[in-house]
Amino acid sequence: MNYSPKFPVKWVKFMVMILSIASTGIAAGWTDIPRLSPTRGIIMEDPDLLSSAAVSDDLQTCYYPQTLDHFNYQPQSYGTFQQRYVMNFKYWGGANNSAPILAYLGAESPLNVSLTAIGFLNDSAVSFNALLVYIEHRYYGKSIPFGSREEAFKNASTLGYFNSAQAIADYAEIIMHIKNEHRAFYSPVIVVGGSYGGMLASWLRLKYPHVALGALASSAPILYFDNITPSGAYYSVVTKDFREASESCYQTIRNSWSVIDKIASQPNGLSTLSMIFNTCKPLTKSSELKIALKNMYALAAQYNSPPRYPVTVICRGIDGANETQDILSKIFAGVVAYGNLSCYINQQTNESETTEGWRWQRCSEMVIPKGIGNGTMFQPAPFNLTSFIQHCKTIFGVLPRPHWVTSYYGGHDIKLILQRFGSNIIFSNGLRDPYSGGGVLENISESILAVKTVNGSHCLDIHAQTASDPEWLVKQRQTEVKIIRGWIAQYYADLKDILFKQ
């Protein structure tokens, strides 16, 4: 068993989350956790990370009185809430030099952890002489309308303002506010985001080119909507990852589901399964186990990052089990290899802000039709839009708008549309990330570019660099910095031209 020596506590917490997710997701379409996120689950809320001395000294936390509804003029739309953002002036070259601003767009979690986890900003700040800005997404962390989380999440009437178009307008307003406040009128702004936040970054560049000169959209599956991408793409990549790690591991997993079903159908089958997997509470149905396993595999693939490579860890456990052991004992050996706990599955955990908020976002507009097709190592489970919609209606009383993302942001025929429109976006992906299936993987034009790595995982490029980063990851980041440097140089040349002419 190969623990990462740096994250033992976090790792265990992470395991707790993974193996407990099964208890919440039951209905069709609800079992396809993991959600999007630049970093692994429970780490997001780890308070330890915030106390990191490396960053906290230079950070200023501010609040902006944000308009509740940018696109409506009803009296209540003028309501405001305090939106949190954090700045770091340490490296900034100043307004007089029109020095750049790097702005991280928070996604579906409190901002705190991003300050350390999203190291791309800090790591490149010196070379850009950049002001660093991190902005929290509305309805997460401390950026809560209506006075309290309880009130804000009460029902669809208070949640109605919680969507991507409003969030992007928030970001635009805060960036413009910062530029005005510091008289940095000609400072180019590069927005950075990962996963859902990466989508926001690319969309902000497209919708507000006067606010952001360019965008680094890391692992942003902007094409995973409205059947642009086949709904099975995600689990196909998960399968590929395991198969590449170990053919026998892949076969064992592939064969395990029918064994689980067979045992579950026998008298006392659930008790047997509970025993084999050392569950924290007895299983009440086999799907609890199957979903927990599926999610473990998916998260391992999504965050399959060096130096630990969780997919390899699981497969080492599975493959390393005694040859004579039965198939489920092998699977359990993989579970234990992934994280050694006193018990597994059905742990009691509190629901995170991310889980709560993202559920609303998925049930309003972020309808990513993630299902499992044929030919994977999983049992097929096609995405069922009708039952998804019905489920959302039951929970929130309003219907998802599954076509809205492509209506507002586009996505169909993206090369045809954008090869002569827009500029300065990097879509970065690691091809081992199951979300890469819904990402932009080919260059669209000379300045809307795909930067990809064969071995990369979810949002790896915008994480803090470490000494153990493999060469391909170092290169990916260098490529991104070089491209952004080119945008900024071009901008300064244009600016000089135009000011000179005036």
Add this chain to the structure above:
Amino acid sequence: MNYSPKFPVKWVKFMVMILSIASTGIAAGWTDIPRLSPTRGIIMEDPDLLSSAAVSDDLQTCYYPQTLDHFNYQPQSYGTFQQRYVMNFKYWGGANNSAPILAYLGAESPLNVSLTAIGFLNDSAVSFNALLVYIEHRYYGKSIPFGSREEAFKNASTLGYFNSAQAIADYAEIIMHIKNEHRAFYSPVIVVGGSYGGMLASWLRLKYPHVALGALASSAPILYFDNITPSGAYYSVVTKDFREASESCYQTIRNSWSVIDKIASQPNGLSTLSMIFNTCKPLTKSSELKIALKNMYALAAQYNSPPRYPVTVICRGIDGANETQDILSKIFAGVVAYGNLSCYINQQTNESETTEGWRWQRCSEMVIPKGIGNGTMFQPAPFNLTSFIQHCKTIFGVLPRPHWVTSYYGGHDIKLILQRFGSNIIFSNGLRDPYSGGGVLENISESILAVKTVNGSHCLDIHAQTASDPEWLVKQRQTEVKIIRGWIAQYYADLKDILFKQ
């Protein structure tokens, strides 16, 4: 006196409107009617035009169940209203040929009149093999939410959904609906609009490049916000127009205001003025007269179109008066020359839909800071944002958001921002149009182009062509058609490339 033989009735109606507007606009910032509009005031609601046999046979009127609020997920946001649009398939080359769609975006008036007045679509339909679509703007004509105009205009709560971002989303949805319905997935769409509708057209291209391949934005003063354009630009151009038409006419008008003030300050001065100007009701203050005259000059300049050229008509009246006549009699001769009526100023008229709707739009987001600076033929009257805001607050109970247009759509440093972003927009202007001061008058890039005419007036290029059109107007339209043809050719080449590669 040189009546246009084609429009005698309309012309008189038009006069009634101009000279009665004074009674509504009093507070600072409220006197700067004329509003934006592709066509002259009252003509908009002339039912005669709809019965025109030339167009009606080929037109199909449809209604689309439009979402009330695209950017909010409160239960009430899902409400729908019937939005009107009109199609003409007569010239269309069909979905199989991916033949183009020309879509006119209705502005602040009922759609009816646009069907004939906006002749650009009809006139170029054959050469483009285009499907013609005309879409009505929400809250005008028959596209009214909440069941009735009375209910829709009741207060800020029902009016809150009435804004440009929602309107552009409406247009996008209807265009996508039409393309789906007719399986015209690869038909390129060119959106066309004039004045406010021209702004919408350019913004739609910028925000929804996947919906519109290009935009013809005629007389769209997208830079007349947030002090990008000096607030006095409009009346500077009005002044220039009159001065170019006749130096003595300009001088007479310039000198008339102090004479009006002087007489008004005398005992029985208002009676004297009422007599001189043959008012329909006695003047209660001199501003009624001054505003009516100012608006007449402004509208004459804005719609200073061939063959009649209203500025010339007024100046011929003023200059043609007997040399011995006093200055106000000369001015009155100009008024009479413009439109011979039984009485002038203070007529009773019903408020038009446009007046009512545009007042809300100006008081929410379309805050065009139009004032009168020094050095014009008018008395200076700077735009006062504070009192404008206060006035709106009094009327509607909510505040304008004067910075929102530039926050959402941009506008500052437009060349710097758009020279490497976006494509396929024509900003067309006639330099005699006072709104051209807030328009885009220089090319921004190779495909974001300014097409202007020295002698053109407001939205002239998108009006129906006539046999008497001057050469420069014919040329302007030919230039526009040629540019659009280039966009479409490029698109077909790209499409072929991409389909071929698949």
